[in-house]
Amino acid sequence: MLFNKNMSNELVRHLSDERSRRLYLATPELAAPANTDCETDQGRERVPRQHFATKSPRHNEDSHFRPNSKNSAALEAARRVFSIWLNLPHPYYLQGEILERAGITSGSKQAQTKRVFRSHGLIREHRLQIRKTYACIWEPLDKAYEHVGIEKPHFRSKGGYLHQFIAHHVAAWGMSQGYKTDIEYLLSNYKAVDVALKRDKDLILIEIAISPPLEKELLNIEKDFSSGSDISRLVMVTRDSKTKIQLQQLINSATELASFQDKIAVVLAGNFLTKQGGTVL
């Protein structure tokens, strides 16, 4: 047995990348950033650049946070919120969670922060039904990343921000239930499924149906079942009750899906943000 200490750096790096993944649990936030500047390997964390929290907005000529005698305190708080939020491994938190992490607990300050974000075009708001109410989800826009000086990451899940948000929370829920999760899971017919949950021989596919038209979801369901994979359940996730009812009706009336009806379920995305997801699966 002879060892060669002069291994090439590329080989060592490749082996390290491949084998070190065995030491980690798969988590949704490990979805690889697909930036052209970064490697596209799974599990690579993005490296945020400059941390703006220490800079005073008064001296930052490049910032859109121009000093304003009326709302400079609000701007400072808003900057701090972004610095904390966008430096997290992923941005998929509810509005309330983001403000809590930033230490803004007072209702009036929260409202003020929201106004500043909206007026400066830094966020887009989405709504997601959780039980009988609607939760507000903030999507950080490109301008927000520019202000904090962080490169905007592209996560593995395709679709818009809300789609990615739901995929992340579904995967996180799956992991908490002991499933191995995969985002953008490829079936044998090369169709990608939004999220796949695996445990022993169970394979649960999750399709996120939040954009119209709903009829295209029937085609997705058909493609999933025709892939030849042994699917235990196929779960369609919708953003609100109205969409859920419409989709359920479409599935019930689709004759081509008659043989799979017992394996298909339609649930609210908000269930995965609470503990109710378990009653469905």
Place this chain on the structure above:
Amino acid sequence: MTLQNTQNSPTPAFQFAELISRAQRTGLNREGRFAQLLTWLQLDPDDIEIRELVTEALEQAELEALVSPNPFRATNPLSPAELPGIVGLGLIPPNGVPWTIPPDLLTNNLLVTGRSGGGKTNLVLLILAQLLQQGYSIKVFDRKRDYQALTVSQSFIYWLFDHYHTNWLQPPPGVSFLNWVHILAEILSNYLDIRLAARTLFTSIALKLNEESDSETRGVYPTIRDIYRSLTGMRFPAISHTARYQETLANRLRGLIDLSGDHICSHRQLDWNMYANSSWAISLDGIPTDYQNLFITVDTAKILTHRIANNLRSSALSSLLVFDEGSTVFRKWHETREGIYLLADYLAKCREFGIGFLIGTQSLSNLADSVLANTGTKILVGGAGLGADYDIFASATGMTQSQKEYLKQLTVPGMACAKDPRYPFPFTLEVPCVVQ
């Protein structure tokens, strides 16, 4: 009338004793064949042929001792049965007897020392390769990328620092956050020169953040970066002691975060089962030495506190931790300054929990005394770099003066001297070369 022929004269008892003495001086008495000859001679002192064989063997051995004196010849092991095991470390002269150790002996810790280029890494690679083949778990803290060659084994993970992501504040399974944060604070104080008051500030912020975010329920713990942010957001009177502690702690944490923030403040979850039971090396190449020691100590602390907290006692070897350049992490001066030096403390405790330390070092002079005291097996390979190291090694292994002087001649890479706790004397050996 009886003819008296000197060759036929019986061997008186005192002459027999002289034969024994000569045999002992040369070490010949331990050879099975010679011992048999002596036994026959004792039974039949008149047997000329036996007497001639004995005399010839003695004269040969005495000539050999005269021509190439070797104070180890008389005491080196002569058969494999004297030192049984499954991990081979080398061949013992003069008969080429293999020196093997059982893996469980490594829970008594192993020290490998020698000058630069003497063959330490070669010997350690030899040991680790065999342990990997046998399926034992090894964890290597590699400062110079010496152990990347072990990746030929499919089960071995060579972990570059770029791929190392964890949250240092996350306690190992079975360890409470409260206990872990105190351990981490102590480690930081060992290496970042943080005094007790600043350390207390660190732990109190960590505990507060942990409580506020209900981490233990959610399984997501605050990070050092969160502590830094919280710390810098606090306001104390400018000239107060607390403000000074805040500044010191913030300064130290800032340095740590700037160097490795993404690697030690990540929410990426380690698969603890894989981490604790698989074989890996982490490459600390390119990181400043003090921070290397910090990383080594944190990872070692995680592994050991997990075993201690879960009472995973074992006399069998569970994991072998390999420390390259041990004298930088087990420094003599650590023992003299105030406070407990955690790594030395772990070295003393690890045996009961099935953990062994394999410490490689170029210099014994700078090495903490507790390492010499707590390592059962010691090997000097390729000669020592400093004269004082010979004295320390000789003293630690019970060598005679002549053996110590002889050892100074063994400077060829691969020529070693070892002390195995199962054998009463130190012995020399030749370590085969396994590095291209």
